[in-house]
Amino acid sequence: MSELSLHPFRHLYVHIPFCKHKCGYCDFNAYAGMDRLMPDYVDALERELGFARERYTFQELETVYLGGGTPSLLPPHLIARLLGFIRRELNVATDAEVTLEANPASTDEARIEAWMKGGVNRLSLGVQGFDPRALAVLERKTDAAQATRAFRLARAMGMANISVDLIYAVPYQDMAAWIETLRRAIALGPDHVSTYCLSFEEGTLLHRRRAEGRVPEVDSDLQWDQLDAACVELEAAGFRRYEVSNWSRPGFESRHNQAYWRCRPVYGAGAGAHSYATDGTGAWRWWNVARPREYIAATPSPRADGEELEPRKAVAESLMLGLRTADGMTAPAGFDAELSRLVRAGLVERRSGRIVPTRRGLDLHNQIALAVL
Numbered sequence: 001m002s003e004l005s006l007h008p009f010r011h012l013y014v015h016i017p018f019c020k021h022k023c024g025y026c027d028f029n030a031y032a033g034m035d036r037l038m039p040d041y042v043d044a045l046e047r048e049l050g051f052a053r054e055r056y057t058f059q060e061l062e063t064v065y066l067g068g069g070t071p072s073l074l075p076p077h078l079i080a081r082l083l084g085f086i087r088r089e090l091n092v093a094t095d096a097e098v099t100l101e102a103n104p105a106s107t108d109e110a111r112i113e114a115w116m117k118g119g120v121n122r123l124s125l126g127v128q129g130f131d132p133r134a135l136a137v138l139e140r141k142t143d144a145a146q147a148t149r150a151f152r153l154a155r156a157m158g159m160a161n162i163s164v165d166l167i168y169a170v171p172y173q174d175m176a177a178w179i180e181t182l183r184r185a186i187a188l189g190p191d192h193v194s195t196y197c198l199s200f201e202e203g204t205l206l207h208r209r210r211a212e213g214r215v216p217e218v219d220s221d222l223q224w225d226q227l228d229a230a231c232v233e234l235e236a237a238g239f240r241r242y243e244v245s246n247w248s249r250p251g252f253e254s255r256h257n258q259a260y261w262r263c264r265p266v267y268g269a270g271a272g273a274h275s276y277a278t279d280g281t282g283a284w285r286w287w288n289v290a291r292p293r294e295y296i297a298a299t300p301s302p303r304a305d306g307e308e309l310e311p312r313k314a315v316a317e318s319l320m321l322g323l324r325t326a327d328g329m330t331a332p333a334g335f336d337a338e339l340s341r342l343v344r345a346g347l348v349e350r351r352s353g354r355i356v357p358t359r360r361g362l363d364l365h366n367q368i369a370l371a372v373l
Ligand code: SF4
Pocket: 018, 019, 020, 021, 022, 023, 026, 027, 028, 030, 068, 069, 070, 103, 126
């Protein structure tokens, strides 16, 4: 890979790995009890980004996404410094989408002010649910009242684009509790809603608890019914399902996530962050060392490893990702047999030169992934 021939980066992801508490279902690169590393971590991010800017071409950034972990945990002076650095050292477009993931418990006036002054114009609020039993299974330390307060405060302070995350198929979350959760989320007036099906990832506390029989299995029929209820409730409220797990009001689709689904180059900074780069003939992916302390020590060059994607694999990935979105994509060459099988299975359809997932294809996207990868 020659850095010089790579397409420029127009999308930046920054990983903030700190959390107050490690939730039992979480397999993200997130750590509790490391808050004292925050100042050194922000220093390290600046070192990495400064080095990356010398090495790669960044054009006007169209999106910046601070994800985690819990980016809202960073104290206001540190997030202000980090956002200021990004604006000063990288070229951020005036109409860029700048998203910050926030936990309701760490969404307060001083922080919202720092985020907005630093250019954050989209908040992704990790509500996850309003039902105390589901929140207890997820070990979320926030409650419905905190989520409601955080949302209203951000809105009142002028945050014009707010997304809410919700989780379904949670043990003890019956249909009535899920519908109530959807309705309470919709009543807040969000612009975007993400609904995730709870997965029991190996290595998590929740996975172990289920294996030990301390948490019941979720009936798979109920899981499908809950997805169906999300479609009914959100569509009735004017949201469009534009991706497998994402819903938005018109014009509020996440521009950053669309960059991933369209296989655009994205630079990932921070512990464990992944970058994706292309040069017109090839595609590369690399990732940083995962643990915050090691990441800090390794900057300015924290890359752990990487790979060049074989040409067919790169196209297969772009097909799999493109078919996550309701608009689909232009059918790539070399996948006629796979696509015909998917059409016959009712998972995708051809529509004016494009290949798009059906409702069934959105629901069963993992079958599309299995067929093309
Ligand atoms: S707050 Fe989010 S990132 Fe942090 S441990 Fe919980 S689920 Fe994981």
